[in-house]
Amino acid sequence: MKKLSLALLLVSCVSACGDSPVTTLSTFATDSAAQAQAMGVSHGEYVARLGNCVACHSVPEGQPLAGGLKMAVPMLGNIYTTNITPDPVNGIGQYSFEEFDRVMRSGVARDGHRLYPAMPYPSYAKMSEQDMRALFDFLMNEVEPANTPNPPSEITGIKSARWPLAVWNFITVDDDPYTPDSAQSDLWNRGAYLIQGLGHCGACHTPRGLMMQEKALDGDDSGYLSGAPLDHWTASSLNGDINSGLGRWSEDDIVEFLESGHNRFGTAFGTMVEVINNSTRHMSDDDLRGMATYLKSLPAVNERSATPYAYDNGATQQLVSLDFSTPGARVYYEYCSNCHVTSGNGYYPYQPPLAGNPVVMDPDPSSLINLTLNGSLRVVAEGGPDVNDMPYFRQLLDDQDIADALTFIRSSWGNKAPAVSAAQVTEIRTATDPSRNDDIQVLRMK
Ligand code: HEC
Numbered sequence: 001m002k003k004l005s006l007a008l009l010l011v012s013c014v015s016a017c018g019d020s021p022v023t024t025l026s027t028f029a030t031d032s033a034a035q036a037q038a039m040g041v042s043h044g045e046y047v048a049r050l051g052n053c054v055a056c057h058s059v060p061e062g063q064p065l066a067g068g069l070k071m072a073v074p075m076l077g078n079i080y081t082t083n084i085t086p087d088p089v090n091g092i093g094q095y096s097f098e099e100f101d102r103v104m105r106s107g108v109a110r111d112g113h114r115l116y117p118a119m120p121y122p123s124y125a126k127m128s129e130q131d132m133r134a135l136f137d138f139l140m141n142e143v144e145p146a147n148t149p150n151p152p153s154e155i156t157g158i159k160s161a162r163w164p165l166a167v168w169n170f171i172t173v174d175d176d177p178y179t180p181d182s183a184q185s186d187l188w189n190r191g192a193y194l195i196q197g198l199g200h201c202g203a204c205h206t207p208r209g210l211m212m213q214e215k216a217l218d219g220d221d222s223g224y225l226s227g228a229p230l231d232h233w234t235a236s237s238l239n240g241d242i243n244s245g246l247g248r249w250s251e252d253d254i255v256e257f258l259e260s261g262h263n264r265f266g267t268a269f270g271t272m273v274e275v276i277n278n279s280t281r282h283m284s285d286d287d288l289r290g291m292a293t294y295l296k297s298l299p300a301v302n303e304r305s306a307t308p309y310a311y312d313n314g315a316t317q318q319l320v321s322l323d324f325s326t327p328g329a330r331v332y333y334e335y336c337s338n339c340h341v342t343s344g345n346g347y348y349p350y351q352p353p354l355a356g357n358p359v360v361m362d363p364d365p366s367s368l369i370n371l372t373l374n375g376s377l378r379v380v381a382e383g384g385p386d387v388n389d390m391p392y393f394r395q396l397l398d399d400q401d402i403a404d405a406l407t408f409i410r411s412s413w414g415n416k417a418p419a420v421s422a423a424q425v426t427e428i429r430t431a432t433d434p435s436r437n438d439d440i441q442v443l444r445m446k
């Protein structure tokens with residue numbers, strides 16, 4: 001595998017390298033080993049962190065990687081993640097490397113049954129052979145076996161037939177490992193490998209098509225990482241969209257966000273917190289830099305010709321003079337402004353700004369509604385949990401108040417985004433469970 005990718009690069013370099021940014025032969029396929037060493041963990045443990053296996057295959061009170069997390073499969077019902085410890089009865093102890101490779105790339109388990117794509121194998125298929133072998137060694141030799149049995153799926157009757165997944169796979173899944181683009185730098189290729197592959201960022205950030213497939217699996221198709229709703233959160237656009245994507249972020253801003261959970265534009269919340277707590281904050285500086293390089297190369301999709309955000313202090317003037325004529329201004333002043341400030345600029349790095357924040361300008365307000373109703377898990381970085389936390393307003397504010405406050409922040413300080421209706425808030429209030437609020441969730445792997 002290593003030989004193959006090196007050979008491919010050599011061939012393409014003859015014609016394409018010249019004075020292009022490619023300086024050395026890519027070793028991205030083996031970089032995980034070097035990065036793991038830099039981070040002081042085994043190659044396989046590092047790969048498991050890159051793939052964030054623990055976020056889905058563990059429950060907070062349970063043994064690491066013993067499964068049991070409930071996941072919804074749209075239109076069908078709920079399934080549970082499985083035990084992937086080396087236990088021979090309930091775990092994956094009897095898998096050979098070849099069987100493991102097949103389930104990780106094609107979603108076909110040892111006994112032949114097909115996995116729902118809730119397991120992100122369409123992304124993991126891009127893994128290099130070295131990383132796959134290291135991951136297998138880690139699971140088999142470093143993880144403690146757990147005899148926790150797998151809860152049965154709650155999908156019953158005719159819907160439980162798994163054969164349609166074969167058709168799904170046939171139409172949507174490409175199980176070839178990542179092939180480097182020789183016109184791009186090593187860092188870019190490493191970033192693309194992590195984002196499209198192990199990081200499975202598109203599983204949340206790419207819109208899904210009619211068959212629940214991600215509409216695009218790499219940057220060659222527009223729509224890739226252009227933002228999508230999942231579990232009542234919206235994973236915002238990660239491409240060059242100027243106001244609601246990463247168009248105004250620098251590479252340093254991206255690195256800081258993935259490492260610490262905040263930057264000058266905002267703070268992580270919702271399902272992104274699990275990604276940061278259990279995966280990206282364990283990544284090396286080189287790997288974070290690679291991902292930032294790749295993300296910054298993605299062009300805008302939804303906002304090709306939007307007017308770039310510019311701060312406007314009209315709302316600030318209004319609030320400081322206690323002019324509450326705009327709906328939502330009073331709710332904001334009373335319930336939000338002591339943290340997010342009348343200027344909408346927050347207090348970096350403790351309270352995020354709302355002015356110019358891409359998430360606030362996301363066309364889909366689900367994340368904002370969910371966060372305001374229910375709060376969020378806490379980011380853990382730099383040695384401890386973030387003491388600053390968004391309070392939840394489920395009991396304090398009714399649906400109209402929340403809709404007004406969110407409409408206010410989406411149209412103040414230069415922000416421009418559609419209004420939020422009380423009906424949208426009601427829908428998310430009914431569908432969500434506030435009990436997760438205030439949790440600190442950091443999962444051990446062994
Ligand atoms: C987004 C959630 C998610 C992530 C992340 C995830 N998995 Fe899974 N995985 C699942 C679900 C759900 C299933 C069960 C699917 C089913 O029953 O159809 C599963 C099943 C599996 C199986 C099949 C076991 C068996 O025979 O039943 C293996 C092996 C596996 N995952 C390994 C991994 C590894 C290794 C990683 C990290 C690189 C990982 N998974 C990351 C959700 C996830």
Ligand code: HEC
Binds near residue numbers: 266335339389391405
């Ligand atoms: C006690 C301080 C505090 C108050 C009061 C508060 N927030 Fe927050 N808010 C935060 C913190 C801290 C975050 C970062 C996410 C987290 O850590 O939970 C946040 C995040 C947000 C975000 C997401 C922005 C981002 O990038 O993280 C929005 C939108 C938001 N708050 C809106 C509101 C609204 C609307 C109100 C009033 C109804 C409000 N907040 C009241 C502290 C506060």
Ligand code: HEC
Binds near residue numbers: 195258269
């Ligand atoms: C489990 C779902 C999920 C996965 C997987 C995921 N994200 Fe996110 N991400 C979200 C959600 C939801 C948000 C919006 C809340 C926020 O800003 O924290 C988000 C926000 C972000 C933001 C901030 C965008 C902004 O405008 O504020 C960045 C950057 C980001 N994700 C990068 C990544 C990268 C890189 C990966 C892959 C390594 C990834 N995400 C994987 C759910 C996910």
